[in-house]
Amino acid sequence: MALINFRQQSFRKKLILALFIAALLAFAAASAAFMLFEHLSLESRARQVMEPYAQLVSVGAEAAVAFEDSGRSQEILDTLRANPQILEAQINLRDGRMLARYSIRSNTALPQPLPTANGIYLDRNTAVLVQSMQDNAYLYLAMNLDELNRQTRNTLRVFAIGVVVLLATVALGLLAALQKSIVGPISTLAETVEQVHSHADYSQRVLTSGTDEVARLGQSFNAMMDTIQEHEDDLRRLMLFQRTILDNVAYGIISTAPDGTVTSFNRAAERLLGYTADEVIGKQTPALWHDTEEVAQYALHLSEELGETIAPGFAVFSARPRRNLPEEKEWSFIRKDGARVPVLLSVTALRTESGLITGFVGLTYDLTERKQAEDELRRHKDQLEETVQQRTADLLLARDAAEAANKAKSLFLAHMSHELRTPLNGILGYAQILQRDELVGERKAAALNVIRQSGEYLQALIDDILDLSRIETGKLDFVLSNISLAKFLRGVTDIVGLRARQKGLEFSCEPAPDLPVGIRCDERRLRQVLLNLLTNAVKFTDSGQVVLRVGRVGASRFFFAVEDTGIGIDRNELELIFQPFEQVGDLQRRLGGTGLGLAISRQLVRYLGGDIVVESRAGKGSIFRFEVEAASSSTPVLLNPVQVITGYYGPRRKVLIVDDVASNRAVLIDLLTPLGFDIVEAFNGIEALELAQSTRPDLILMDIVMPKMDGEEATHLLRQLPALAQVPIIALSASALTADETKCLEAGANAFLPKPVDQDELLAQMAALMQLEWITMPRTELTPNQGKLAEMLILPPAAEMQELYRLALTGNMRDILQYAERIAGIDPSYQAFAMHLRQLANGYQSKAILAFAEAHLP
Ligand code: ADP
DSSP, X not given: OHHHHHHHSOHHHHHHXXXXXXXXXXXXXXXHHHHHHHHHHHHHHHHHHHHHHHHHHHHXXXXXXXXXXXXXXXXXXHGXXXXXXXEEEEEXXXXXXXXXXXXXXXXXXXXXXXXXXXXXXXXXXXXXXXXXXXXXXXXXXXXXXXXXXXXXXXXXXXXXXXXXXXXXXXXXXXXXXXXXXXXXXXXXXXXHHHHHHHHOOTTOOOOOOSSSHHHHHXXXXXXXXXXXXXXXXXXXXXXXXXXXXXXXXXXXXXXXXXXXXXXXXXXXXXXXXXXXXXXXXXXXXXXXXXXXXXXXXXXXHHHHHHTSOOOSSTXXXXXXXXXXXXXXXXXXXXXXXXXXXXXXXXXXXXXXXXXXXXXXXXXXXXXXXXXXXXXXXXXXXXXXHHHHHHHHHHHHHHHHHHHHHHHXXXXXXXXXHHHHHHHHHHHHHHHHHHHHOTTSOHHHHXXXXXXXXXXXXXXXXXXXXXXXXXXXXXXXXXXXXXXXXXXXXXXXXXXXXXXHHHTTOEEEEEEOTTOOSEEEEOHHHHHHHHHHHHHHHHHTOSSSEEEEXXXXXXXXXXXXXXXXXXXXXXXXXXXGGGSTTOOOXXXXXXTTOOSOHHHHHHHHHHHTTOOEEEEEETTTEEEEEEEEEOEEEOOOOSOOTTEEEEEEXXXXXXXXXXXXXXXXXXXXXXXXXGGTEXXXXXXXXXXXXXXXXXXXXXXXXXXXXXXXXXXXHHHHHHHHSGGGTTSOXXXXXXXXXXXXXXXXXXXXXXXXXXXXXXXXHHHHHHHHHHTOOXXXXXXXXXXSOHXXXXXXXXXXXXXXXXXXXXXXXXXXXXXXXXXXXXXXXXXXXXXXXXXXXXXXXXXXXXXXXXXXXXXXXX
16 A cells, blocks of 8 residues: 555655664664674673773782782772762682672672682673782673763764764755756656647657766657647648548538447538437437438348348448448438438448458438439430421421422432433434544535534533532432543543634643553543533633643543633632632623532542632633642543444344334434444333344343333342343443432343443443444544555645645634635646645544644645
């Protein structure tokens, strides 16, 4: 008990007590030592007092003893009376008889029997000295020790006081020193620690000086406090951060102990559930806000899922997190006011680093708004679906109407095109046939040329109208074919040259020398663009020239440039002219144009992989240039145009011509009969089937659009007949629908040719399909072999040839024709020369004339 009390005492009191005890012990030790010393020194001090008296008596009584004179001895002994300390003195003789005795008191102080050995014998208050004398006598002296004892006590008292004073001084000094160097700092440290502990004030520090252990203890304390304060600051910041999050987050955050007791409840949770944190902290969840029914159901579900019984309590929320499984579920919470709130609750286990679960955190989110929004959305969606269905129905109706209209338009265009092409087929067909006839007179030949070129121009116009409608509906399609560049350019320049010359303009085509024989491109589109640019150039040029340049810009890229010296275009209007229906310049010239040509052309060129660029200066002229992407091809598909076909080698072949239009049949009959073919005619598909079976033709030319049974169906049925399955069929169609080509080929046709039929192409196809070899003759009037021609001609005199050269340079065909007439009149031998010139002039072959004149200059 005393020990416990002692332990509970302050360090200072302990120190005082320790010092007190130490002083006490020191004092006791000193006193004991002193007493011992006094005790040990008593004998010698008694001896010091008694020995002189004993000496005096022994010397004085020497004779008396010898003579056993007791009187004398008594006298001598009585002298001792001078010292009251001597209590008794006795001299005994050798035989033990007492010789003399002196005593100041009645009772004896001498020990009995008397000792016979020299020495001092100490009693409590007396000391007895035994000293032998001569003749074996003994002197006994007894001395009172009271005086000596009193002296001893006095000395002891003085000593004790001195020791006590000394010890007290030393103890107090020690206490002060210890107080200053140890107790003071330690109790300050202890107070500071208490301060820190009670006020959680980590800013407290202690003053330290020196380098001893206490100072080091203080320094260590300060350093420890620095660290603690840093940690404390960090912790405070973290807690502030955490608090801010917890208070402001939209999620309700509820944390619990492992047994489900609520340990924290943030503001959002308060708002969500209507309880304050104080009301729920320390309580057990889910008792407070969960629907027991719901909890029980989920418990059953979990028990089944996890394969072990989950009690319908807090375990329902912790079962999955305890197994490291996610726990997220929609619940219906019951607020404090009894209202129900749909929430999403996800629960996570809080674990220490070693995996021990220290609690759970539940995150809840109010789903009320989301549910409302979902309902709203669902309603909107339903509404929308309804509207969409309604609109879709409307749109379907509209689409059907539009499709019907579109179909009607396409059908109308196809029909119109067919209607226009059919007569054109007749016109162009006979123009071509008649042109083959060498007996036709030169005037008529020229007229036929004009008919043919105008027909072709008309055909191009029909194509343009169709294209415009296709571009508008986005249904433009392209057909790539191998184009013989020379023939293609001649076709284009023939048409434009005619118009240019009619206006008195010079026209030339300047192909680059490195052009390939053929290119692979959409011939019709390319021609269409070139014709548009060239006719514009002629139209907007009053004097000077129009030049078409063709060249190469890459392995499979070519340029075409149309240059004129016409009225030009104002800088501001350069882009405008490509807009549909835009025409610029004076009104007079706008007549006869629609303002669509350039818009279509640009579109087409873009499809061909390029673009049209224009450079122009008002009053000076314009250059329209474009490039196209086109692979070069070296094999010309078409027949050599300078050769005229007159027949074919081998047995006679039979051709079945199927067409409901008599003129179309007539054109083909007139083309093929002179070449040695037997012809069978059919007016529709049904007839074609019958005739094909009965006559077994070597080839069938099948029109597509026919009454009763069309060409596509007839082709299809013909292919079903084993005997006719292999007969070559060439489909011919005036229809504008390119889909027809695919349909026909699918039905079984071997080739497809559009109407009006290009006769050279038709013959080429026939030769390929029947493996025919043509018998040809050079076209004499157009033979390029100038040397051979010159042999046949008789040339007029040199002066006339100079004149011809001059006229050829001006390029005026009317002048050339007049010149030819004049020369023919000079001499009949010049007839052939004149006829050749007339043919060239009528064909507007200005270059050929110039070349001819140049070659025969003297
Ligand atoms: P149009 O049918 O009127 O010729 P285009 O689209 O072909 O329609 O041309 C549009 C306009 O561009 C023309 O009306 C004319 O004003 C201008 N234009 C076209 N080519 C030339 C040219 N070579 N020189 C001057 N103006 C031209």
